[in-house]
Structure formats: C-alpha cells, structure tokens
Amino acid sequence: MNTSHxxxxxxxxxxxxxxxxxxxxxxxxxxxxxxxxxxxxxxYGASIRNxxxxxxxxxxxxxxxxxxxxxxxxxxxxxxxxxxxxVFKKLIFQDKVLMxxxxxxxxxxxAAFPIAQGAxxxxxxTSTTADGIxxxxxxxxxxxxxxxxxxxxxxxxxxxxxxxKKVAVLYGSDxxxxxxxxxxxxxxIEALNLSVTTTETFAKGDVDFKAQLTKxxxxxxxxxxxxxxxxxxxxIMVQARQLGIDVPFIGxxxxxxxxxxxxxxxxxxGLYVGSPWSASSATPENTHFIDTYKAxxxxxxxxxxxxxYDAMNxxxxxxxxxxxxxxxxADRTALRDALTQVSQKGAxxxxxxxxxxxxxxxxxxxxxxxxxxxxxxxxxxFVITQ
Ligand code: 1QQ
Numbered sequence: 001m002n003t004s005h006x007x008x009x010x011x012x013x014x015x016x017x018x019x020x021x022x023x024x025x026x027x028x029x030x031x032x033x034x035x036x037x038x039x040x041x042x043x044y045g046a047s048i049r050n051x052x053x054x055x056x057x058x059x060x061x062x063x064x065x066x067x068x069x070x071x072x073x074x075x076x077x078x079x080x081x082x083x084x085x086x087v088f089k090k091l092i093f094q095d096k097v098l099m100x101x102x103x104x105x106x107x108x109x110x111a112a113f114p115i116a117q118g119a120x121x122x123x124x125x126t127s128t129t130a131d132g133i134x135x136x137x138x139x140x141x142x143x144x145x146x147x148x149x150x151x152x153x154x155x156x157x158x159x160x161x162x163x164x165k166k167v168a169v170l171y172g173s174d175x176x177x178x179x180x181x182x183x184x185x186x187x188x189i190e191a192l193n194l195s196v197t198t199t200e201t202f203a204k205g206d207v208d209f210k211a212q213l214t215k216x217x218x219x220x221x222x223x224x225x226x227x228x229x230x231x232x233x234x235x236i237m238v239q240a241r242q243l244g245i246d247v248p249f250i251g252x253x254x255x256x257x258x259x260x261x262x263x264x265x266x267x268x269x270g271l272y273v274g275s276p277w278s279a280s281s282a283t284p285e286n287t288h289f290i291d292t293y294k295a296x297x298x299x300x301x302x303x304x305x306x307x308x309y310d311a312m313n314x315x316x317x318x319x320x321x322x323x324x325x326x327x328x329x330a331d332r333t334a335l336r337d338a339l340t341q342v343s344q345k346g347a348x349x350x351x352x353x354x355x356x357x358x359x360x361x362x363x364x365x366x367x368x369x370x371x372x373x374x375x376x377x378x379x380x381x382f383v384i385t386q
Contacts (some may be wrong), residue, residue, distance in 0.1 A: 170224060207235060
C-alpha cells in the first residue's frame with residue numbers, strides 16, 4: 001500500500017467517523033497558482049507567490065473558510081506561454097483545483113486563459129494588464145488595473161510636473177503586455193497633443209540598448225515613454241543615464257516594482273509609474289499588509305505582492321458566499337458567480353470588479369475598477385507625486 005493510498009484510507013475513516021457522529025467535515029480548498037518563479041519574469045513571480053502565501057496563512061489561521069483550509073498548489077510557469085498552458089492543464093485536470101490565480105504575464109495569460117474558460121474554471125490574473133485579457137470570457141477575472149486605465153493618468157501627471165512637450169517612445173515589440181502598453185501610450189500621446197521625436201523597439205532578452213538610446217538622445221526629448229518588463233527596463237534606465245539621457249522616464253506596470261532599484265539604483269530616479277498601491281499609503285489595511293509581509297519575508301512588499309494578497313482575500317470573500325457541493329464543476333461555477341459580487345477595501349484601496357467586453361462588445365470577463373496613484377522614483381524609492 002503506498003502512502004497516498006494510506007492517507008486516503010485514513011481520510012475515509014475520519015470521514016466515516018465524523019459522519020457517524022454527525023459532525024461537519026472539514027475539507028481542503030485547493031487553489032492553483034501559476035506564477036513565473038524562474039526566468040526573466042521571476043522577480044514579479046516571487047513577489048506574487050509571497051503575497052498569496054501571506055493572505056492564505058492569515059485566512060487559515062483565522063479558521064479558514066467556514067472551517068475549511070485553503071491549500072495552495074503552486075506551479076512555476078517560467079514566464080513562458082507554452083509552460084503556462086501546461087501548468088493550467090495540470091492544475092485543472094490533474095490537481096483538480098477549484099480555481100487558478102495567474103499566470104504572471106499577459107503574454108502567457110492570452111495563451112492559458114482560453115483553457116480555463118473552456119473548462120469553466122476561474123482564471124484570475126493579479127498582474128496582467130494588457131488589453132483584451134478579460135475579453136477571453138466570463139470565467140476570466142483580474143484585479144490588476146489595465147494599462148489602458150493607468151497610462152493616460154501617468155502621462156498626464158508627468159506632463160503637469162515636468163513640463164513635457166515632446167517624448168521619445170521605447171517599447172518591447174514581442175510581448176503582449178509591452179505591445180499593449182505601447183498602443184495605450186500612443187493613444188494618450190495623441191490625445192494630449194505631444195510630439196514624438198522617435199519610436200524605438202527592442203526584444204525580450206536584449207541586453208544592449210545603446211543603438212536605440214543613441215537615436216533617442218539625438219532627438220532631445222523632454223521625456224522617454226517606456227513600455228518594458230523589468231528584465232529589459234531596468235538596464236535600459238542604467239544605459240540611458242550612462243549615455244547622458246537625464247530626462248524623466250514614464251513607465252507602465254512592468255516598471256512598477258521596487259526591484260527596479262536593485263538593478264538601476266539611483267539611475268531609476270525620475271521614473272514615473274502608476275498603480276492603485278503605494279508603499280506610502282497609510283490605510284489600516286495597507287499598514288497591516290506591509291507589517292505582516294515584512295514579518296514573514298523580511299523584505300518590503302511591492303505592488304505585485306499587494307495585488308496577489310488582495311486577490312486571495314477577494315476570493316476568500318467569494319468562497320464564504322459559495323455553497324460547496326461534492327460536484328467540482330458546480331463548485332467552480334458557483335465560485336465564479338460569487339466572485340462577480342465581491343468588493344472590498346484592501347491593501348490596494350477600494351476594490352470592485354467592472355464588466356469587460358469581448359471583441360464584439362458582448363459582456364465577457366471582469367476587470368479591476370480602481371484609481372491609480374502616480375509615483376516618481378527619487379533616491380531609490382517611489383514617492384507619491386501629489
Ligand atoms: C503584464 C504585466 C507585467 C508587468 C506583469 C508582471 O503587467 O504582463 O500584463
């Protein structure tokens with residue numbers, strides 16, 4: 001007899017005894033997490049995993065969900081779309097989780113979420129901000145605020161603070177998120193009547209950006225608009241400063257982590273980013289989150305940890321309102337239905353879902369309805385601009 005079988009027979013025995021005594025059975029609620037824990041996006045993935053663990057531990061310590069414990073099944077999707085697909089299939093069909101958080105990148109979400117939608121199980125992004133992700137279907141949720149919502153505000157704030165009239169644009173052309181960031185920056189630049197000195201691109205894995213930055217410098221812009229992930233974005237800031245480009249940078253979600261300072265240090269100064277979360281937001285919910293996270297991981301959390309922490313609490317609320325049965329398919333759908341009704345005050349502030357539309361304008365998944373706070377990097381820290 002193997003161990004898992006033994007464990008099973010013990011569970012059955014416990015169930016039989018509890019059943020005989022008329023006691024309610026505590027069960028595990030299995031939640032899948034697909035995160036980039038290795039590869040170029042691992043800096044985000046590690047924060048995301050830590051945020052989930054912080055929240056799940058807290059929920060379980062307070063008695064779980066009506067007595068049932070949350071169990072996280074964490075898988076590394078390596079920031080690659082093929083791996084995200086594999087991980088989604090494993091979590092859905094093998095591990096039989098109730099729902100899935102992740103994947104980390106929109107690039108992977110665009111590939112993996114159709115599998116969740118097809119299997120009628122919630123796919124919940126906590127960091128995915130590209131256009132179109134929640135258009136995939138009505139089982140797709142995210143609490144990460146979209147580039148479309150944040151970038152116009154970031155740009156407008158930077159213009160007001162730094163008197164910007166002409167910008168250079170630099171973006172990754174081979175990633176769903178960096179491309180979507182570019183599309184939304186372009187719209188905002190046009191709407192704000194800014195002129196563009198040059199538009200340059202790079203690809204994932206590039207390490208030398210001097211050719212693009214030299215052209216950018218020659219155009220003498222008032223700011224550089226950057227749609228990049230950290231792996232490329234942080235070295236871009238370092239190389240820009242080395243070439244004497246001292247103007248502000250305006251970044252999207254990819255630049256929105258304190259990890260930018262690990263690589264770029266003070267060379268990231270002058271970087272504008274927007275997010276509903278700020279380390280300096282002193283609400284009781286955020287103070288509690290930061291203290292709990294710091295006590296557990298001995299490090300400051302970032303936006304990505306705050307969003308996964310909040311997402312787990314959003315799901316916990318939905319679970320409290322979900323009547324569980326013995327039927328996994330029914331439970332997965334009941335959780336979806338309950339999720340649509342959740343709103344909360346979390347580490348990232350007031351949160352509610354907003355219905356997203358598919359390509360034909362029909363109701364699809366659910367986006368985050370939240371107000372971004374704009375910060376600027378100063379002396380190796382993000383400081384709120386207001
Ligand atoms: C996306 C993003 C990245 C910055 C997540 C880490 O926003 O891929 O949508």
